[in-house]
Amino acid sequence: MDENEENGAEREKPRRGRTKRLIILFFIVLIIGAGAGVGSNFIFAKPEAEKATEVAKEEKEEEKAEEKGEEAGEESTRGKPLVSRFNTSQAMSHVFALSEQIGDRPAGSVRASGAADYIVRKMGEYGYTVEEQPLTTTEGFGSRNIIGNRRGTRDGYTLIIGAHFDSPPGSKGAVDDASGVGVVLELARLFANQRLESTLQFVFFGANMPGDGNIENRLVGSRLFVDMLGTMDRKEVIGMISVDCVGQGELLALRTQETGLQRLKAKLTTFARESGVEAVSLKSTSDSDNIPFEDVGIPAVWIEWCDADGSLATDNEYRSVVPEKVETVGALIEDFLYDITPDDLEELKY
Numbered sequence: 001m002d003e004n005e006e007n008g009a010e011r012e013k014p015r016r017g018r019t020k021r022l023i024i025l026f027f028i029v030l031i032i033g034a035g036a037g038v039g040s041n042f043i044f045a046k047p048e049a050e051k052a053t054e055v056a057k058e059e060k061e062e063e064k065a066e067e068k069g070e071e072a073g074e075e076s077t078r079g080k081p082l083v084s085r086f087n088t089s090q091a092m093s094h095v096f097a098l099s100e101q102i103g104d105r106p107a108g109s110v111r112a113s114g115a116a117d118y119i120v121r122k123m124g125e126y127g128y129t130v131e132e133q134p135l136t137t138t139e140g141f142g143s144r145n146i147i148g149n150r151r152g153t154r155d156g157y158t159l160i161i162g163a164h165f166d167s168p169p170g171s172k173g174a175v176d177d178a179s180g181v182g183v184v185l186e187l188a189r190l191f192a193n194q195r196l197e198s199t200l201q202f203v204f205f206g207a208n209m210p211g212d213g214n215i216e217n218r219l220v221g222s223r224l225f226v227d228m229l230g231t232m233d234r235k236e237v238i239g240m241i242s243v244d245c246v247g248q249g250e251l252l253a254l255r256t257q258e259t260g261l262q263r264l265k266a267k268l269t270t271f272a273r274e275s276g277v278e279a280v281s282l283k284s285t286s287d288s289d290n291i292p293f294e295d296v297g298i299p300a301v302w303i304e305w306c307d308a309d310g311s312l313a314t315d316n317e318y319r320s321v322v323p324e325k326v327e328t329v330g331a332l333i334e335d336f337l338y339d340i341t342p343d344d345l346e347e348l349k350y
Contacts, residue, residue: 085334243303
């Protein structure tokens with residue numbers, strides 16, 4: 001080999017060495033890169049897998065929560081809610097509709113019939129199939145009772161919550177008794193999807209105070225209702241609450257005529273006291289629809305706001321209705337209905 005060839009070979013050696021090193025370096029980079037890729041998959045894929053597991057776990061927990069929620073919902077229909085759900089605005093909207101939009105509603109009048117139509121429509125909106133009992137006053141005018149039922153889980157135990165929808169002649173009847181109708185309609189809405197042990201019967205009476213105001217000619221709707229109960233049905237009615245004139249007055253009164261069973265009044269009085277609601281016990285005369293029920297031995301009580309002497313002076317205008325007084329009565333009845341125990345049902349019935 002001549003000198004030039006030797007020099008060329010010498011120059012080629014470093015070049016080959018560099019090429020070899022580059023090739024080795026290239027493979028090292030590939031290996032490191034592959035390793036890094038696997039490593040990254042290992043590092044980052046694990047949390048993703050864990051995340052997927054957590055998502056699946058969360059979905060399972062949500063399903064369980066929904067099932068528990070449904071069960072809790074069923075339970076809530078048997079027990080008292082944490083707070084009263086009585087909506088005063090809803091109740092007051094009924095008071096306004098009856099007293100201001102419909103106006104004077106003397107028994108047997110076209111406007112009283114309009115009030116009945118309003119109640120039927122609202123009860124239908126709440127999901128009730130209503131029963132209507134036609135009646136005729138002693139003066140020959142027609143009217144009707146409107147009845148909606150929410151069946152309970154135990155047969156043979158019925159509680160009636162009632163109010164009359166006619167007004168005194170020549171009056172808008174905002175206090176007497178649009179305020180009571182407003183409370184009963186709102187309670188009907190609240191309990192439309194609830195199920196207590198007792199059956200709840202919401203009754204709107206016609207012809208509470210027709211014409212001349214003679215006691216024997218009054219309470220026509222509630223008297224007819226009681227007459228139509230029959231002996232067997234009467235035995236199933238464990239109590240009746242008349243909600244009458246609950247928008248104005250100084251005292252919250254729980255009233256009976258004190259001739260029949262006082263068990264319902266006693267329980268409601270005790271419950272009001274324990275709930276921090278100040279209520280007094282007064283004797284009822286001829287003024288409300290509790291009377292026909294008491295006359296046949298059904299425990300009944302009339303809830304009313306009144307003046308200190310037991311009477312009530314009112315202009316019966318919507319502006320005179322005090323929402324807080326309406327709310328007090330509505331929430332008291334709502335909570336009382338939820339609070340009734342199986343023992344209470346037995347004590348009321350027997």
